Amino acid sequence: MTTPACWEELVGVHEVLAEADRAEIQGWRGPAAQEGDDDVPPLTVRLGTLGRVFAEHSAGFTPEQTRRLFRLLEEIQVNDGGRYANAVATGFFEALLNAWDKGFDLRSVWPALGPYSRAHCRAWNDFTAVETPDWMR
Incomplete structure (x- = not known):
């Protein structure tokens, strides 16, 4: 699978994301x-790394950077449809939900998520039998 056209913009939201992607x-x-090797990990793996790293470093993101990150992820899901939507959902958002299970304050960034992203998070909760809190509805 190729990477979305906006990948550089996505990892460019914050240097910690760019560093994590380079390390991956x-x-x-x-x-x-x-030199010049263009072999990269699967997109789902790269997005999972970004989700985990965002959760670990979210306090260092400005509100604008957080909104921009989630806007780009939403745009990938909406505009690129099935080509990348599943990678965003199963990579980034499942890593973020896993971090929430371990104490990440998902509620603090929830307003920045778009409708596709929110719907996936609620569906994942249903699938994994995690009670969806009222603030996610």
């Missing part, structure tokens, strides 16, 4: 990688 690629390619 370097780890994927290994020490024997050649």
